[in-house]
Amino acid sequence: MKYKKIDDWIPSDKLTLEDNALTTVKSNYNTLVVAGPGAGKTELLAQRASFLLETNNCLFPKKILAISFKRDAAYNLKNRVEKRCGESFAKRFESLTFDAFSKVILDRFFRGLPKEYELKGDYDVLVTENSILDLYKSFNLDFVNSNNKDKIYNFHNSKLPLNITGKENELRWQVWQELLTSKPSKISFKMIMRLAQLIIETNPIIKRYLQQTYSHLFLDEFQDTTVLQYEFLNSCFKDSDTIITAVGDDKQRIMLWAGAQPDIFNAYKNDYSAIELALKMNFRSAPRLVELQNHLMFKLLNKSDFAIASDKWEKDSGEALVWIYDNPENETENIFESVKQWMLNENLSPRDICILVKQQLSTYAGDLIEYFCENGLKARDENQLQDLLTEDVILFVINVISLISMKNVQKEKTDALNFLTNISHVFDDNGLLQLETELNKFILKMRDIIKAQKEINIRSLIDGIIAFASIDRIKSNYTNYKNTKFLNDLLIQLTNELEKGLSKGNTLTEAVNILLGKDSIPVMTIHKSKGLEYNTVIFIGLEDGAFWSFESQQDEDKCAFFVALSRAKERVVFTFSKTRYDKWGKTRQQSIEKIKVLFEELQSSKIVKFEVKEKK
Secondary structure (H helix, E strand, O other), rough: OOOOOOOHHOHHHHHOHHHHHHHHHHHHOEEEEEEEEOOHHHHHHHHHHHHHOOOOOOOOOOOEEEOOOOOOHHHHHHHHHHHHHHHHHOOOOOEEEEEHHHHHHHHHHHOOOHHHHOOOOOOOEEEEOHHHHHHHHHOOOHHHHOHHHHHHHHHHHOOOOOOOOHHHHHHHHHHHHHHHOOOOOOEHHHHHHHHHHHHHOOHHHHHHHHHHHHEEEEEEOOOOHHHHHHHHHHHHOOOOOOOEEEOHHHOOOHHHHHHOOOOHHHHHHHHHHHHEEOOOEEEOOOHHHHHHHHHHHHHOOOOOOOEOOOOOOOOOOOEEEEEEOOOOHHHHHHHHHHHHHHHHHOOOHHHHHHHHOEOOOHHHHHHHHHHHHOOOOOOHHHHHHHHHHHHHHHHHHHHHHHHHHHOOOOHHHHHHHHHHHHHHHOOOOHHHHHHHHHHHHHHHHHHHHHHHOOOOOHHHHHEEEEEEHOOOHHHHOOOOOOHHHHHHHHHHHEEEEEEHHOOOOHHHHHEEEHHHOOOOEEEEHHHHOOOOOOOEEEEEEEOOOOOOOOOOHHHHHHHHHHHHOOOOOEEEEEEEEEEEEOOOOOEEEEOOOOOHHHHHHHHHHOEEEEEOOOOO
């Protein structure tokens, strides 16, 4: 492994970085990088990781920890770092979400918990907090009736150790003890974070170990960091020598409803003496869409940090439209025909187009998905599988199944070998050759087994792949999989999805492609679209019904609108239907009275074309 001199280092792929981006990449102090949509935030962090690792500014054997808000963002960043600086350097780069990082600490150092907070065996993770609320009801119904749900959850998830003075605190202690002493313990992700924080704050040796392990910390989508997450971050790294790079955009702050800290930028700059740097370029969107974003940013968000379009585009490229319909049936049929023509005339693939809704995906796009699939264009709800398909062990299993069921799939083979290499710690040429030989033999063996079966046993196939890789090696290299139940739940979900694909008479190859959504148009909520980009974005439901809380949270809803617009590279379409079906199937008249300002600013931009779509 040969390191480069700082003066000899250049950005990977010979990319040209704007001045503030290059300053950030080479900085040795805490920074806050304010970067709008399409500014290349992920690329900036990947290049910084490449610089730190390739020049040994992240001094061996120290590591870089990157924390993202979403699993897919964490996964994408990890992959990009591997491409930029290679596997040997990237082994010292860990990319996790806040939830995953706190879970790693709890799973690894659970013995550092005070006795009264000990866990009973492998714990169950509560995906929702409903069962927690039920416990409060069972212990003290009056308390629940006199407090709203959010207040109860905030109270329950406040900082540890528990204060047991007073009736309310006694109640909280009772609920926590009920959950912790269950066999197995039952805890939510927020409780996991509080327990991890307790471990750090009551064990100075563990805290020191953590800070000595990670010389650098990256924080992505920093504007969405919650109060709880920021307190956890402070417990881990405040007043340490760890150098932090936080990247975010307050124009895309859409998680206030989930507890995002409104003043997070100022709090971080004050607490960590961070220098603020701004990025101006928008590499994603065509010039007319960048112009529209700048107009709306100024008029709706009162921001003047205007972006500059990349010179890779023709000056007048980019299209923004509002389509108005009488009813959702006309809307669905017209969108279908338009998508079909775009794919035919512009050579777009299904994954180049995205259909967005603000919320209630089944209400706004359920019938559309069904109509598309029935008429020859596949579409699917991406929300359901987005998290599963970012898990390393799941992707490894899928890659091996692809090798078993298909031929000439070199990328899948490379990715599968990379996974095996990392968990086996084999890096010399002879060892790598032997590993590839063993994989080839295993694939041939599994093909023979499948041929001999009347029906493919998916779970048996998955278990065989896991056994080949070695469950012990997987767990020793991926701390989050040490929780046996968590790993098994992932494999059960994968099994169910592949069996669902096979049940329709598809081959194993087709079942894998269905799971990956290779030929499907993605349909998702705005929140799930953060960090993603598409040639064409269609936002369904620019109307009061979708923005029902607009009056009480205008800033957040305007940011959500801005996020939807900024996912598009070349074309964005907003639709309005005069009627819409509610979740009970009743027809409801729609209006734009509450969100009138959005329509007015789209019109005043003189960029957006409004079209009334009449049924042909």
